[in-house]
Each structure stands twice: as C-alpha cells, then as structure tokens.
Amino acid sequence: MFNQYKGLRREMYVLFFGRIVTNMGALIWPMLTLILRNKLGLSASDVATVMLVMTAVQIPITLLGGKLADRFNKRNIIIFCDLVTVVCYLICGFIEVSFMFVILFFIAGLFASIEWPCYDALVADLSSSSDREKAYSLNYLGANIGLVLAPTIGGFLFENYLNLAFIFNAISTLSSTILIFLLIKDISKTKDDIVTSSYEEDASSKSVFHILKERKTMLLYLLYVAVSGLVYSQFNFLLPLNMEQLYGAKGAIYFGLITSVNAVVVIVGTPLLTSLFPKIRDVSKIIIGEILIVTGLAMYIFIQGLIPFYFVSIIIFTLGEIASTLGKQPYMTRRIPSSHRGRIGSISYIGASLFQAIMQKGVGFLADHYTMQIVWTIISFMGLICIGVAICLKLVDKKAYPLFYQEEK
Incomplete structure (x- = not known):
C-alpha cells in the first residue's frame, strides 16, 4: 500500500514529516469546545456565539492568506505564520x-488561517494532476499519524494540566517549522503534460470572480463544501458537548479516545482506500464519503450511553472522512487555474466556516433546549441535503469538464 507514494517530489515527503511533527503536539484544538464549556462555564449557545465571532474575524484574514498564497513564496508564509503561533502557544502555557x-x-488560529491556503496550494503545486490524489493522501496521512496519541494525551491533561498541552503544541510546531526551513528549497510548480491539465493553465490576468463565472460548477461545489463542513464540524462541536453532558469533565477523556481512534483508522484506511479506488472519480469519492459520514453521526440518535458503539460510529465516520478528503481537494484543484488555487481555496474555506458558524449557533441553541437525540436527527437531515448536493454536482460535472471523462474511455 505504501509503495504507491513513491515517485513524488522530495518536498512532498518533507511536508509529510512536517505534518506528523506538527500534529504530534495538537493536543488542544480538538478541546476548544470543552475549554469554553467546562473551563469558562459557557452554555452551548454561548460557545457557538464565540465561534461565530471568531469566524467573522477569520474571513478577511483567510482571504488575505489566499491572496498571499497566489502572489508570494508559500514556504516563507508558512514559516512566518508558524513562528507566530509558537509564541502564542508558549504564552498560553504559562498563564x-x-x-x-x-x-x-x-490569534494563533488566525495565523493558521493564513497558512492553510498556502499549504493546500503548495501541495497542488508540487504534484501533477495524475498524482494529485496520492499527494493529498500522503499529506492527510501525515496529519493523522501525528494525531494518533495527541487527543488522548490532551484528554488526560485537560482537567489539571491544560497549560502543559500548549507547551507541547508550541514545541512540535517549532520542530516542523525548522524542518520546512531547512529542507524545502524548490517550490516551483510541477509541469503536467496530460490533456486535462488545460483546466489548470495559468490565468493570472483574470479575477477570481471571472473564473467562478466561467466555471459555474464550482459554485455548486462551494455550496457542497459549506453544507458538508457544517455536518462534519459536529465531530468537534456537538460530539464533545454530548460527551460533556453524559460524563462531565471525564467526557474529555472519552472524546480524546474517540479522536485517537479516528486518527488510527485514517492511518490504516488512507493508503488502503487510495490503492483500492484509484479509478473512481473524485466526485464519486465525495458522494461515498458523505454517505458514510452521515451514517456515522446519525448513529448517535440511538447509541447515547452505549460506549462501545461510539467506536463503531467513529470507524464508519472516519472511512467517510477519508473518501471525502481524497475527493474534495483533487476535485477543486484539477478544475481551476493554478494561479487561483490560494484564493479559491480561501473562498471555499470562508464560505464553509461562515455557514458553519451561523448554523452552529442554531445547533448550540438546540443542544441547550432539546435532547441530544433530537439534535442529532436534525444534523442527519442536513447530511441528507449534503448528499443530494453532491449527487447534483456529479450530474453536472460531466458536461462542465468533459476532458476528464474522455480520458477515462
């Protein structure tokens, strides 16, 4: 399974190891909801309000990140943003x-928002269209190898040693930054000679709005990303609230264990699914992924308090997450000019984050006033809408991007 990752550019392997090292210290991001709820005593609705405000501030910052990614050295932007986050984490470790x-x-999250479009665009730049799934698969795999133990350790540190988790996060992020600084020198775009690469040809003279007007199918994709982002985000919003409601502060331990199982399944499942489904179109992977994600989350309508079934649910959910990840980024980057990857990537992230934050306020209200079974039922309904949008995307994709289908004949 791992032989399939041979032949990529050296810089891709550096980013892979950088992701591992960074996420080894990612002890606290999955705990944000619990920090606001348990440590600061906010209601679920207030937690959603805080996240909405954070998202509103992130919008111009993320747009800036996309613009910087398309105009300046992506490697240097990543290094600078990492250093700022390291300083913030270190201060948090001592207050x-x-x-x-x-x-x-x-503030650390804001600089991460600038960095994300750069990272995603850099992965696309360093890979050819035909290797795009493998490149994103490797990047995603590295992120989750680092996450295997981090959430569980974070769960155990949460109650009495939360500051120590921030110090670990700072050290790991700094280690990754040093790795990228020393080993990544060449970030020139990979040349591609396959027919479908014409969709990725540089269009620097055109605005991002002109590109979206030309390629209206991307608007449907952006709608799908927004709705799917809301559904997926319940893993880090509604699920920890559910665990806290059932088990109090000990809910952090259960949530940490569930998150670690998520990472383990990703490590095993990502290379497996990448090798088993190389000929399945990216848009079909998206549909398969959403069906599995919705199924995994919908199980919480029925399994409240049944701890073994939490792990069955997360396995199904994670297989869907893998399939969706292998579909989404390759789908987008193959269908837009390489000159616009950062900006359209940031628009995708902003649309999803804004929709998620606004709707999350409603989810928080429901969690404060209704049973978790009712809230999970509503989330499952949103998931069905998301699956419907993904199916519509598949139906219009063949007409909008015929070269992909001619290549497969």
Whole structure:
C-alpha cells in the first residue's frame, strides 16, 4: 500500500514529516469546545456565539492568506505564520485559563488561517494532476499519524494540566517549522503534460470572480463544501458537548479516545482506500464519503450511553472522512487555474466556516433546549441535503469538464 507514494517530489515527503511533527503536539484544538464549556462555564449557545465571532474575524484574514498564497513564496508564509503561533502557544502555557488565554489561542488560529491556503496550494503545486490524489493522501496521512496519541494525551491533561498541552503544541510546531526551513528549497510548480491539465493553465490576468463565472460548477461545489463542513464540524462541536453532558469533565477523556481512534483508522484506511479506488472519480469519492459520514453521526440518535458503539460510529465516520478528503481537494484543484488555487481555496474555506458558524449557533441553541437525540436527527437531515448536493454536482460535472471523462474511455 505504501509503495504507491513513491515517485513524488522530495518536498512532498518533507511536508509529510512536517505534518506528523506538527500534529504530534495538537493536543488542544480538538478541546476548544470543552475549554469554553467546562473551563469558562459557557452554555452551548454561548460557545457557538464565540465561534461565530471568531469566524467573522477569520474571513478577511483567510482571504488575505489566499491572496498571499497566489502572489508570494508559500514556504516563507508558512514559516512566518508558524513562528507566530509558537509564541502564542508558549504564552498560553504559562498563564491561567481565562478569556485572554482564549484570545491568544485565537490569534494563533488566525495565523493558521493564513497558512492553510498556502499549504493546500503548495501541495497542488508540487504534484501533477495524475498524482494529485496520492499527494493529498500522503499529506492527510501525515496529519493523522501525528494525531494518533495527541487527543488522548490532551484528554488526560485537560482537567489539571491544560497549560502543559500548549507547551507541547508550541514545541512540535517549532520542530516542523525548522524542518520546512531547512529542507524545502524548490517550490516551483510541477509541469503536467496530460490533456486535462488545460483546466489548470495559468490565468493570472483574470479575477477570481471571472473564473467562478466561467466555471459555474464550482459554485455548486462551494455550496457542497459549506453544507458538508457544517455536518462534519459536529465531530468537534456537538460530539464533545454530548460527551460533556453524559460524563462531565471525564467526557474529555472519552472524546480524546474517540479522536485517537479516528486518527488510527485514517492511518490504516488512507493508503488502503487510495490503492483500492484509484479509478473512481473524485466526485464519486465525495458522494461515498458523505454517505458514510452521515451514517456515522446519525448513529448517535440511538447509541447515547452505549460506549462501545461510539467506536463503531467513529470507524464508519472516519472511512467517510477519508473518501471525502481524497475527493474534495483533487476535485477543486484539477478544475481551476493554478494561479487561483490560494484564493479559491480561501473562498471555499470562508464560505464553509461562515455557514458553519451561523448554523452552529442554531445547533448550540438546540443542544441547550432539546435532547441530544433530537439534535442529532436534525444534523442527519442536513447530511441528507449534503448528499443530494453532491449527487447534483456529479450530474453536472460531466458536461462542465468533459476532458476528464474522455480520458477515462
């Protein structure tokens, strides 16, 4: 299974190891909801409000990140943003948990928002269209190898040693930054000679809005990303609230274990699914992934308090996450000019984040006033809508991008 990753550019393997090292210290991001709820005593609705405000501030920052990614050296932007996050995490490691603590945490998140479009665009730049699934698969695999133990350790540190988790995160992020600084020198775009690469030809003279007007199918894709982002985000929003409601502070331990199982399944399942389904179109992977994600989350309508079934649910959910990930980024980057990857990637992220934050306020309200079974039922209905949008995307894709289908004949 791992032989399939041979032949990629050296820089892809550096990014792979960088992801591993960074996420080894990612002890606290999955715990944000629990920090606001358990440490600061906010209601579920107030937690959603805080996240909405954070998202509103992130919108111009993420747009800036996309613009910078398309115009400047992506490697240098990543290094600078990493250094800022390291400083914020270190300060958090030595102060009391308070709203100032959350503000510093948020500042680190803002610079991560600038970095994300650069990272995703860099992966696309360093891979050819035919290797795109493998490149994103390897990047995703590295992120989750680092996450295997981090959430579980974070869960155990959460109650009494939360500051120590921030110090670990700072050290791991700094290690990754040093790795990228020393080993990534060449970030020139990979040349591609296959027919479908014409969709990725440079269009620097055109605005991002002109590109979206030309390729209206991408608007449907952006709608899908927004709805799917809301459904997927319940893993880090509604699920920890559910665990906290059932088990109090110990819910952090159960949520950490569930998150670690998620990472283990990704490590085993990503290379497996990448090798088993190389000829399945990216848009079909998206549909398969959403069906599995919705199925995994819908199980919480029936399994409240049944701990073994939490792990069955997360396995199904994670297989869907893998399939969806292997479909989404390759789908988008193959259908837009290489000159616009950063900006359209940031628009995709902003649309999803804004929709998620606004709707999350409603989810938080429901969690405060209704049973978890009712809330999970509503989320499952949203998931069905998402699956419907993905199916519509598949139906219009063949007409919009015929070269992909001619190549497969």
